Amino acid sequence: MSKDNKPNKLKVSPWLIYGGILLIFLAINWVAGGSTWNDPKPTSLSNFYKFLDEGQVDRVIYNKTTASVFLKKEALGLKENEKVKNDMFGNPNKGPHYTVVTGDKNELFVKKLDDAAKAGKITDYSAEPESVWGDIIITLLPIIILVALWIYMMRRMAGGGAAGGGGQIFNIGKSKAKLFDEKNDIKVTFKDVAGLEGAKEEIQEIVEFLRTPEKYTSIGGKIPKGALLVGPPGTGKTLLAKAVAGEAKVPFFSLSGSDFVEMFVGVGASRVRDLFKQAKEKSPAIIFIDEIDAVGRARGKNNFSGSNDERENTLNQLLTEMDGFGTNTNVIVLAATNRADVLDKALMRAGRFDRQIYVDLPDIRERREIFEVHLKPIKKSEDLDTEFLAKQTPGFSGADIANVCNEAALIAARNNKTAVDKQDFLDAVDRIVGGLEKKNKIISPEEKRAIAIHEAGHATTSWMLEHAAPLVKVTIVPRGQSLGAAWYLPEERLIVRPDQMLDEMCATMGGRAAEKVIFDKISTGALSDLEKVTKQARAMVTVYGLNDKLGNVTYYDSSGQSEYNFGKPYSEDTAQIIDKEISLLIEQQYQRAIQILEENKDKLLKLADILIEREVIFKDDLEDIFGKRPYEKTGPEVITEA
Missing domain, CATH: 1.20.58.760 (Peptidase M41)
Known part of the structure; x- marks a missing residue:
């Protein structure tokens, strides 16, 4: 079997573990209770002697202090034994039907049994064989089960799998980055990114750096350490990164800035170290950090507690990994944010993020291209003009245009149309910008x-x-x-x-x-x-x-930074x-x-x-x-x- 088609690691459901524990305790109960499912009723010694004299007892099994009493079939028909006639499932009770405490000195009890046997009132009686091993097992089995559970849970928490697996306490310092490479099915390419010509050109060049580095290094050039995508929300920063993951023939690590943040001290810095360690092992590679402002905010701002800020430790480690001693130049860092103004200056300097790529709102020509991309899966009328749609949506981002196309399709379907036409798009723009039309609002x-x-x-x-x-x-x-x-x-x-x-x-x-x-x-x-x-x-x-x-x-x-000033x-x-x-x-x-x-x-x-x-x-x-x-x-x- 090839490495690509490895069978998935066997996963044990917690419910199976709980069920197994329950079965084990039921087995203990079985052993301790005489391997029966019935519940013998306790009775007094005088009642037992009465049953014995009346000839109701079939056989008796006794030990030093107690005895199990089995009644005859005809005795089970009596009204006084009605409660022990059937077992817990309603079937005829095979016994024992009663238990009786004989006391420490049971010589009199045994003599009574001898007399009854001689008189033919009891079929059989015998002493229960003493078993030291049974007592030992019953005593030690719960301890063995608890130790086995503890070992299992420790192995689960320290287990392998993807780095930073959820719930694994010993992997808490591992990176949570998702790895994309040529084996993964990434369908987004640069063809799916409409507009953003300047940004696409620079991003494509970064991919080319890693594909053919000798083209640039042969004349003395150095591969950039990182590129920062800056722009308003919805303009396509993350989409550009997805296109890089789809186009690059190198490993691509993707994660969010908030993935470094944790309540435990030192975890963020540990995750940064682990992330770059993984990337260097697979270099050349690309690391993409979305919403980097979650971890890259300027240091020393808004820290009223006076304590050592965990986020600052994480940022310090990120700065060291991006450009410090032992930095590997074959790892390029891409990052995206719409709050570049709050980022730390040390993070923004050349040598860490060598390029800042501004991803602006699309102009009318770019909006037309974006409409053409999002209209591909939609059944539209033949006379629909994308130029007209682009004119109706100034100031719209790529995400807004995708929303308009989807809303227009929903409106057309609501009106039982087979294709989306111009009016549906106008209604969609009205709906998104103005809000839902309130036809039932009462106005005098x-x-x-x-x-x-x-x-x-x-x-x-x-x-x-x-x-x-x-x-x-x-x-x-x-x-x-x-x-x-x-x-x-x-x-x-x-x-x-x-x-x-x-x-x-x-x-x-x-x-x-x-x-x-x-x-x-x-x-x-x-x-x-x-x-x-x-x-x-x-x-x-x-x-x-x-x-x-x-x-x-x-x-x-x-x-x-003026927002921090009083x-x-x-x-x-x-x-x-x-x-x-x-x-x-x-x-x-x-x-x-x-x-x-x-x-x-x-x-x-x-x-x-x-x-x-x-x-x-x-x-x-x-x-x-x-x-x-x-x-x-x-x-x-x-x-x-x-």
């Missing part, structure tokens, strides 16, 4: 009109402002926690200017401004708008340095200026929105009436009321809640 006519005025205010202000994203679709159907939603058509900008941010803030305040203009009252419906506009204003003042009063100053900390990086006087400037910015855009809506009050009311009637309106309805937008632009759609 007054509230419905207020919501319609609010959404129409957003539509009107965004249509009239140059840099605000124009509205494509408005709805007053409740979704998730919002009572209405608006679909915009923004540009995918790389940099944003102050006038663009101010126009967006003005459009965001359009909902509350419309309530003020029409009802001369405001409501709580603008909560999400206020949250959004406050964040934008604070970013303009404190992050991007776009405020004239404060000047070219930023209080943003790109290292991410104080603020500015004085109380500056804090008051910041608060005033944020409030002034928001109020200016609010008044600006009111002015725009006052000038277009009749069109605002007309738009609200159409919205109340239809519940959903589109770009064409806005063009019928306002005419062509003066600042017409083209770009992808996105949804934002009102």
Whole structure:
């Protein structure tokens, strides 16, 4: 038999062990109780003499202190012996039927038996042979069983198998990494990774380093020690690592950063040592640590206990293994995180992670490629355009797009369709971004009109402002926690200017401004708008340095360590200026929105009436009321809640 087809090691179920122990104790009970399943009833010595005189006794087996009494068949028919007539299973009781205590001196008892035998009242009687071995076995057997169980459990806990097997106390310091090599069935390849061209190129080059190292070392180059994949959640960092595992012709060790963390002191460092030991034995090899921020967080931060932090010990060992004395250059470490700002600087330096590969959110071209990958297993309509789908999903990660495709298939199946069409995808985007449509939510006519005025205010202000994203679709159907939603058509900008941010803030305040203009009252419906506009204003003042009063100053900390500081990086006087400037910015855009809506009050009311009637309106309805937008632009759609 080949090594690849080794038979699995025999596994013994714990239930079999428990069953065996039970059988052993039943056997002890069998031996100690006379090898019978019945339960002899105890009786007094006077009752026994009565049975003997009446001729009910068939035979007796006695020892020094007790005797077992077997009755005749005709005696079992008597009412006084009804309880011992049958055994525990309901079958005729073969005896012994009674037990009787004879006392230490049983000469009188034996004489009675002799007299009864001579009178023909008893068939047979005999003394039980003494067995020293039986007593010894009964005494020692429980001890032997306990010792055997202890030896078995110790072997189980210290047993072999994969390193770091669960529940094995002597393997607690072993690495929990899963090994993937050419023998494993890893189906993910670089063809399955759409977009991410730059990241794929660098990752492929790392695989090539290990396949043909002489190509690079022949001219004096050194193979990189490690590469760090950084990017927002869902962008495909782990998927890239899976593709490396599928493509590489070298052993691939995969584990999570939390696998090093344990409640026992020194376990994390021990697991790091064991991991690199295994990788060096199989070198050239690749180690992939997912979510490395669980163990690689900067040292000396947020350690209020003053004690020696176990996580820091683990990180120190990782630093030593990656670039220290005796480091093997044939092991490359890949790691992934979306919190690179909190990682220790020593971990990030060249010589440990030589390359940082940023895995960004996909652009419109990459989104189209991702859609094509996820649409392969889905039955879709022939006229479905992936370019159109890519335009509907700006800001979506690869995981979000996979979710959209799956949600669209579920919606199509719910509607008994045989293929997924364009409308199913639009409904899926609405469902994911806006939330579940609440058709049964009870809304009074007054509230419905207020919501319609609010959404129409957003539509009107965004249509009239140059840099605000124009509205494509408005709805007053409740979704998730919002009572209405608006679909915009923004540009995918790389940099944003102050006038663009101010126009967006003005459009965001359009909902509350419309309530003020029409009802001369405001409501709580603008909560999400206020949250959004406050964040934008604070970013303009404190992050991007776009405020004239404060000047070219930023209080943003790109290292991410400011969260550990109890104080603020500015004085109380500056804090008051910041608060005033944020409030002034928001109020200016609010008044600006009111002015725009006052000038277009009749069109605002007309738009609200159409919205109340239809519940959903589109770009064409806005063009019928306002005419062509003066600042017409083209770009992808996105949804934002009102």
